[in-house]
Amino acid sequence: MARRRLALGLAFCLLASTSLWFLWGYVEDLLLVSYLPYYLPCPALFNMKLQFRQKSFQPVTKLQYPQPMLLEHRPTELLTLTPWLAPIISEGTFNPELLQNMYQPLNLTIGVTVFAVGKYTCFIRPFLESAEKFFMRGYQVHYYLFTHNPAAVPRVLLGPGRLLSIIPIQGHSQWEEISMRRMETINKHIANRAHQEVDYLFCLDVDMVFHNPWGPETLGDLVAAIHPGYFAVSRQQFPYERRQLSAAFVADNEGDFYYGGAVFGGRVARVYEFTRGCHMGILADKANGIMAAWQEESHLNRHFIWHKPSKVLSPEYLWDDRKPQPPSLKLIRFSTVEKDNSWLRS
């Protein structure tokens, strides 16, 4: 009698565990975000000892300009200095001729990474043409255009000292994947090429257009731009990743500004470290079966809390044309192109 009970008990356990196993398999498929198979890149690549280009400052030449007024009688509308003493750049905070005078003699080369995958190739022409008019005029510029379809890249006339390199990359069916892989791609690109070719590197979204000058006022060791949607709200309302499981998690009482993923940059060495950090976070999340709320932008924001930018660009440098322009922003320089996301991402 007891043996029968034992046998029944064991059989029941076997049945229960088998059905639980099947149930878990089914639920697991529902819970997990479906990721494409992802290879883990060789860790050595992230930690390469690269020889970066070095530049030292030269004295300014004589220049006539009005004396800075120390005792302001007219209050400025925007914060111009972060609590960690990084300048916040907006029209009126700097003298463009003076900065040109300081930076021009350094013979700098500015790199720009931009990704145009899938239907996003349609944005290349307006991006490049407007960049030719407004981005770092008078400097050497090297555009690095990453695309899955080099044949789709239009011929755009570039000014002297300005180059375009087309770098083929793999496309992906999921737009989130394309977006997030940029961190790794930029990091590897710096290791492969950019560290020898440029002094500063900007990583910009392609579905944008320049409307006004973007110059040396934006150059710094590590540069971030304030997202146009969140500069007037409190940090609890920032769309940080709020799930603790994610490497991009930010608590309610943390955060300075909400930075936009469409614009970041700095000295090549700093961008190399920064993209590495973000990409490691993205990999950790993949291993844990989670994708941050705003993809690499969430990781970018997490990392900018830990490694504060040395310079912050006001929303003049990352604007959304659908928003009405507030009086505190005097000169919109770089903003989104009107687009149909559902078509683009299909």
Added chain:
Amino acid sequence: MVYAQPKVLTPSRNDVLVLTPWLAPIIWEGTFNIDILNEQFRLQNTTVGLTVFAIKKYVVFLKLFLESAEQRFMVGHKVTYYVFTDRPADVPQVPLGAGRKLVVLTVRNYTRWQDVSMHRMEMISRFSEQRFLHEVDYLVCADVDMKFSDHVGVEILSALFGTLHPGFYSSSREAFTYERRLKSQAYIPRDEGDFYYAGGFFGGSVVEVHRLTKACHQAMVEDKANGIEAVWHDESHLNKYLLYHKPTKVLSPEYVWDQKLLGWPSIMKKLRYVAVPKNHQAIRN
């Protein structure tokens, strides 16, 4: 770390300029969060060197200078005081906190106080190459006849910084007491100039301070060969240098003040480094 959120639409100070036209921060109370900055600099294990010259009778200022520095200068960070003196025996024994040390550098004196002042540039330049480069990350070059009366910390550190002279922060550039004779290396024309910087508090990375002090010293040697001495000595040459080599941070007059001469205007939320009363005749002999 928990701290209040910075607000994009709320400037930290609306009564003063906090950013120069070449995007160097101007440091006033209220513009910075010292906890964030302390963390950033501690992570780098920053060491700060403070040079001070106590020549002849000026040794008498050392005790108060050093004691007040112990209370208020770069507290929590590694500090090395470099005391240049011709009277090493008269350097007072001041108890120092953890991570802080004092080095006495014996140097020659000069008869004229103007020469004592000016040769500081030469001495800092020489020691920067020989010693400071290997021992500290940043150098702060300060006058000794002063005391630290409030916090002076890592908010001042950057590649190159100058301090706004308390006597001229509201003046227009024509009134700045720059050297105005063409013959001098320190000459600045009336339509040029950003600020009038104080000779008693400047600094930066060792490399940049070396460049500055070397350039100023060479300019003074040139002037001497041409039979001219700039109106405010090393301060005139400092101003010339900083006009053409823009500082990466500018310190407000909170960082060099004279309360007896200038009182305590409402624009100064703190008086951090202030003049100690002295009898000019007696002390300069």
